[in-house]
Amino acid sequence: MDCVPRISRAQVFDALSSMANIAGYRAVVEAAHHFGRFxxxxxxxxxxxxxxxxxxxxxxxxxxxxxxxxxxxxAIVRGFDTREAVREQIQSLGGEFLTINIKEEGEGAGGYAKEMSKEFLQAEMDLFSKQCKEVDIIISTALIPGKRAPRLITEDMIRSMRPGSVVVDLAAEAGGNIETTKPGECYTKHGVVHIGYVDLPSSHDKVEPKVMICLFFIIAISFHLEFIR
Structure with a gap:
């Protein structure tokens, strides 16, 4: 299901996006639960x-x-992405779009993020190092199709966070964006709660099956209509 192309005709079959939407929501719920504060x-x-x-x-x-x-x-929310095209979407949701001084387009084939230059990555790491000292919660979702998830948050950055902070690594199954992530586990290190669950969509067991059933039904109907033409 994750091989569905990112084109307009195929959007209705995109199970990956449906599950990612649930995972993003659940990541905040999990973070709020472990954060223990308003x-x-x-x-x-x-x-x-x-x-x-x-x-x-x-x-x-x-x-x-x-x-x-x-x-x-x-919450006060800050967002970062290597793709400039995402700026408007983040701002439309009320988030602050973070930038770095190096201009480099991060959009690859199919609208997915691509690997960046060493100079860009260093500037990115400097930004994250500063942000770790200021924020209470980090939710990382960065993935590169077909490759290991980029390592964006180091253990030293985790050490610089305030005690009681929470990090949620939605890329844990692909190796993780956070150096200290343990895939499939929730634990505390350096006073920071680490959430590395790899099955967050399935935690909404009354929603996920309905979404998947609808998607398979749409696919079946589409193939049937194509067959009888």
């Missing part, structure tokens, strides 16, 4: 609670779903 800011008689700051790496379907969900819960 996402939205609160003013109480005992004082002011600042809103959570969330960094979402990757502006694909999962990343945009995570940005929209986190903003809906009241």
């Amino acid at each position: 996402f939205t800011g609160q003013i109480t008689a005992a004082g002011k609670v600042p809103p959570a700051k969330v960094l979402v790496i990757g502006g694909g379907v999962a990343g945009l779903s995570a940005i929209g969900t986190a903003r809906g819960m009241g």
Whole structure:
């Protein structure tokens, strides 16, 4: 199902995007559960609670779903993607689009992200190093089709995060964007909760089967119509 081409005619068959949408939503729910603090800011008689700051790496379907969900819960959300075309989509959801000084187009074949130059990657790492010291939650979704997921967050960056912070690596199954991710596990290291689940869509067991059934039904109908022509 992940071999469906990214063209207009094939959008209705795109199971990968449907599952990524669920994964992005669930990533925020898991992060909120383990964070243990309000996402939205609160003013109480005992004082002011600042809103959570969330960094979402990757502006694909999962990343945009995570940005929209986190903003809906009241968090301050920052997003980054190598593709300039994603800027408008992130901003339309209320997120801040982060940039670096090096101009390089990150869109490859089919609209997916491609591998970047060493200079771009270094500037990107410098940006993430700074952001790790400021944000409470990181959700990484960066993938390159057919290759290992790019390593974007190092262990030193994790050490620089505040105790109680949460990182969710949606690329865990492909090797992970975060150096300290353990695929399929949730654990704490350097005071930071690491979530590396590889089956987040299946956690919504009342939604995922319905989505898949609808997709297979549409495929069956489409092949039938093509056959009788």
